[in-house]
Amino acid sequence: MPMSLMPKPDMPPGALTLLILRVLQSGSLHGYAIAQRIHILSSEVLAVEEGSLYPALQKMLLKGWVSGEWGISETNRKVRFYRLTPAGRKQLQAELSNYDRVTEAIQAVLRTA
Amino acid sequence: MGELFRRLRYLLFHRRFDRELENEMEFHREMAARQGRRNFGNTLRLREQSREAWGWTWIDRLLQDLRYAARILWRSPGFAATAVGVLTLGIGVCVTGFSLLNFLVFRFLPVRDPAALVRLQRDSLEIHTSETPYQSFLFYQAHAKTLSAMFATMGSPAMELDDDLKPVSIDFVTANYFSELGAIAATGRLIDPHRDDSADAVPVVVLNYMFWQQRFSGDPSVIGRVIRLNKKPVTVIGILSNFSATLDGNNTDVYLPIKQQSYFIEGSRALTDVFSGGVGMWGRLARGVTAKSAGEELLALTNDLRKLYPKLIWDKEYIHIDPGGHPAILQPEMLRAFALIAALLLLIFIVACANLGGLMMARSIAREHEISIRIAIGANRKRIFRQLFTESLVLALLGAFSGLTLSYMGLRIISAMNPTPAWVSFAPDWRVLLFVVGIAVMAAIFFGLAPALQIARQRQRKTMVRQILVGAQIAASCVLLIVSSLLVHAVLHMMHADPGFGYEQVIGISPGLDGHGYTPQAAQNYLDTLRGRLLGLPGVKSVALSKISLLGNGYTAYMTEEIGGHPVNIYPNWVDTEFFKTMGIPLLRGRDLRPGETHAVIVSDSLARRLWPGQEALGQKFGDQKDLVVGVAGNARIKALNDGDAVEAYWAMQPSDMASMTLLVKTAGAPDELPPMMKSIAETLDPKLFPYIWLLKSGFREFTKILENTAVGVSVLGMVAVLLAGVGIIGLVAYSVSQRTKEIAIRLALGAKPMHVLTVVLRQFLVPVLAGAVVGAIATAGVSQFLRKILFGISNLDPAGYAGGILVLIAIAAAATLLPARRALRVDPMSALHEE
Numbered sequence: 001m002p003m004s005l006m007p008k009p010d011m012p013p014g015a016l017t018l019l020i021l022r023v024l025q026s027g028s029l030h031g032y033a034i035a036q037r038i039h040i041l042s043s044e045v046l047a048v049e050e051g052s053l054y055p056a057l058q059k060m061l062l063k064g065w066v067s068g069e070w071g072i073s074e075t076n077r078k079v080r081f082y083r084l085t086p087a088g089r090k091q092l093q094a095e096l097s098n099y100d101r102v103t104e105a106i107q108a109v110l111r112t113a
Numbered sequence: 114m115g116e117l118f119r120r121l122r123y124l125l126f127h128r129r130f131d132r133e134l135e136n137e138m139e140f141h142r143e144m145a146a147r148q149g150r151r152n153f154g155n156t157l158r159l160r161e162q163s164r165e166a167w168g169w170t171w172i173d174r175l176l177q178d179l180r181y182a183a184r185i186l187w188r189s190p191g192f193a194a195t196a197v198g199v200l201t202l203g204i205g206v207c208v209t210g211f212s213l214l215n216f217l218v219f220r221f222l223p224v225r226d227p228a229a230l231v232r233l234q235r236d237s238l239e240i241h242t243s244e245t246p247y248q249s250f251l252f253y254q255a256h257a258k259t260l261s262a263m264f265a266t267m268g269s270p271a272m273e274l275d276d277d278l279k280p281v282s283i284d285f286v287t288a289n290y291f292s293e294l295g296a297i298a299a300t301g302r303l304i305d306p307h308r309d310d311s312a313d314a315v316p317v318v319v320l321n322y323m324f325w326q327q328r329f330s331g332d333p334s335v336i337g338r339v340i341r342l343n344k345k346p347v348t349v350i351g352i353l354s355n356f357s358a359t360l361d362g363n364n365t366d367v368y369l370p371i372k373q374q375s376y377f378i379e380g381s382r383a384l385t386d387v388f389s390g391g392v393g394m395w396g397r398l399a400r401g402v403t404a405k406s407a408g409e410e411l412l413a414l415t416n417d418l419r420k421l422y423p424k425l426i427w428d429k430e431y432i433h434i435d436p437g438g439h440p441a442i443l444q445p446e447m448l449r450a451f452a453l454i455a456a457l458l459l460l461i462f463i464v465a466c467a468n469l470g471g472l473m474m475a476r477s478i479a480r481e482h483e484i485s486i487r488i489a490i491g492a493n494r495k496r497i498f499r500q501l502f503t504e505s506l507v508l509a510l511l512g513a514f515s516g517l518t519l520s521y522m523g524l525r526i527i528s529a530m531n532p533t534p535a536w537v538s539f540a541p542d543w544r545v546l547l548f549v550v551g552i553a554v555m556a557a558i559f560f561g562l563a564p565a566l567q568i569a570r571q572r573q574r575k576t577m578v579r580q581i582l583v584g585a586q587i588a589a590s591c592v593l594l595i596v597s598s599l600l601v602h603a604v605l606h607m608m609h610a611d612p613g614f615g616y617e618q619v620i621g622i623s624p625g626l627d628g629h630g631y632t633p634q635a636a637q638n639y640l641d642t643l644r645g646r647l648l649g650l651p652g653v654k655s656v657a658l659s660k661i662s663l664l665g666n667g668y669t670a671y672m673t674e675e676i677g678g679h680p681v682n683i684y685p686n687w688v689d690t691e692f693f694k695t696m697g698i699p700l701l702r703g704r705d706l707r708p709g710e711t712h713a714v715i716v717s718d719s720l721a722r723r724l725w726p727g728q729e730a731l732g733q734k735f736g737d738q739k740d741l742v743v744g745v746a747g748n749a750r751i752k753a754l755n756d757g758d759a760v761e762a763y764w765a766m767q768p769s770d771m772a773s774m775t776l777l778v779k780t781a782g783a784p785d786e787l788p789p790m791m792k793s794i795a796e797t798l799d800p801k802l803f804p805y806i807w808l809l810k811s812g813f814r815e816f817t818k819i820l821e822n823t824a825v826g827v828s829v830l831g832m833v834a835v836l837l838a839g840v841g842i843i844g845l846v847a848y849s850v851s852q853r854t855k856e857i858a859i860r861l862a863l864g865a866k867p868m869h870v871l872t873v874v875l876r877q878f879l880v881p882v883l884a885g886a887v888v889g890a891i892a893t894a895g896v897s898q899f900l901r902k903i904l905f906g907i908s909n910l911d912p913a914g915y916a917g918g919i920l921v922l923i924a925i926a927a928a929a930t931l932l933p934a935r936r937a938l939r940v941d942p943m944s945a946l947h948e949e
Contacts, residue, residue: 031137032144050141051159054134058166062123064115068133079140080133 021092028083065091123167178503200512203465209520210458211548217441222358223536225295227438233394236433244391247384259407261399264290265392272343281366285374301336301351309370316347322355323532324366355535363534379801380630387425404434460589464834466559467585468841473564475848498569505561513553584881586838591889593831595918600824602914603904614749615697616809620778624804627772636771646794654779657695660687662775663751664812676723687766695779703731703744706765715744720760839929847933858945867938882926
């Protein structure tokens, strides 16, 4: 598998879903905007490639966490916007609290070990 | 739930979903390009990965694999044809076996609501009978609430139709029989509950379609005609349609109303006396009633019946309920026979699979190049394995469905050659199709899994697997050949060995006195007169009486007793003092039975040896009555020719047995001319009677015929197996010779002797062939216990049978190896080495 298709090595597994859910919380966005948002908000540290973004979005569509609707992009092109569903909001809460627990635990180990 | 729904929606609209994704990703690229970023990823690949989330990509891959498999097989038609041919044979025989089982046991008869039909039989812990007294039947019919209807059939000795030589088989049926089965008439009408349910009604008869065709050439004007059955005039009212099934498989020629039974069989008390004769009882479960609750009600009714007939009802008697809507009821004995047949068919299947496995292995070498290229350009092994296995599966399905076609055509031809009712159909139903698909998958696993794994791992040079495959084919063929050789030996033995009794010059006469209401005294008089008249005939040497009818007529009764931990079938008979002389059974020790003597028994030598090994049997006590053993007779398994373990016991006939006795007439010369004379003698004594007269030797021939047919059938299976194995071995040897041409050429060039070269080539086949033969022989010996009952007196470990089977096998295996191996010797060293 070529390197470009892999998620960035510095992104922990599962984190992409969490990030997508989080950036969609404030409103619906199209795929490219999601990638951009994450890139900018992470102070350009995290780059989301097509190769990981779209499989993740398809999986979230399947799970019913997001729904797609057609809108017009800033470049006047018809494109799919993703919106968080109630199930997606619930999932975000669950993943957030889980994430907090794990990071705290990791931090605790790092501090005291 | 929602997820599954979305998944299915995706499958339905996958084209639209795919277009949307493509569009979306294109937009992503445009935007990225504006930002000055370039992405060199493969769009197709990216889209494929995204699609994977929906979990349907396996369908695409499967289609791809199927297309590829079809192309590959199309490109090597020789291989594909051989493989499909081998599988057609191997699977075809199994499908035929299953189709028959399916037809007999699982399929419903084309009758009204067959699922609700039940067969009802008397049962207790100790005794079981399919016959219920007619009066009991009427009692159940009047009181059972869980059954919406009940009906019955009563068999009877065959009857004379007008002046025909060939008697017709008859069945007395209750008047509601045909209406309950939903049967229809081809022409005329059937027996009807409103018109024919009375002893006083005009006697009527319904003809079976096939009988109508044979006897009356399908003449419709026969309706309304008066014919004579056993000299009694009766009106033909209709023909049972060829599309209507009856519960006896349409084996009956004519049907008569049961209420008119005593009109046809004068003096019969079968309908009134609960101790003489009985009917086969059937019922239809009422709506919503289970067999279990019907059983409970019938048990309660049986207990009520006990108050009416205290002597009739057994201890702990109940009514046994079986599903009645199929052509056959799966009894334990039938199950054993089917298991035996299934085991033999499975062996053919194993040979076919092992054979094809060998073929696949050899072919895999040829494909080594292709596979290594595919792996080199990035195909993963799992995918390659899946691809190869798909190929096997396609082959197996092709073979299975052509096997199904072959089997269906075979069954069609067989049923066209024999008289078969039109409703009998072997058209595959869902069970057969499921079986075909299942057996195809099994075949693909058997012959395709190992080669596919080896190729995918690229480790196909191992000869071990090839040797195991050869060994398996040899072992399975060996079992079949030994079994068929045992059966062939049994047939020869049966035809040439002394069966322990004389049958060539004996005629049986069954007057059927009990069926016509004879009292024991009247029967005694009749038998005495008849015996006197028979002895007066020229060429008659002796006349004996036997309660159990022999060879070709009558039922078989036996008691099973536990002797030394093994169940032994003891065949009893009640005879007069002429019996042993007439049947040519030697009295080895002791004395003959005295007329009418009680508490004395003669046992066969085999029974004496089992009961009192190493001791003198004379003077011992035998059975529940502690009868004194007064004599030991030679072994004569007259009632169980096929069962080498059967033993006999004889008691003196008692006055009360008289009405059920059969006469055995020994003649000086050939007996063939005498039966017509005997018939006219019997008719002058009492014209009411229609004695059944037969030659014991024709009964004996029928027995041998069955064995012969079995032997022929198994031999055909054995030959199919060994030929398949032979062809497989030829292929493998030829292949191995062609692989080693260079080596052989060098050896020959260096001066090796031809014999030595041959040994080198064949050595790798010697071990599997020998090991296969040994394993096959041991396996047969291990399971041959089950064959004892059909081996007609030869041992299941009969050395001649084993030697014969193994010799045929070795001969064919040797021919199969030597034939292609000769090529090795004709290798011209110069040209072979130049080729490289």
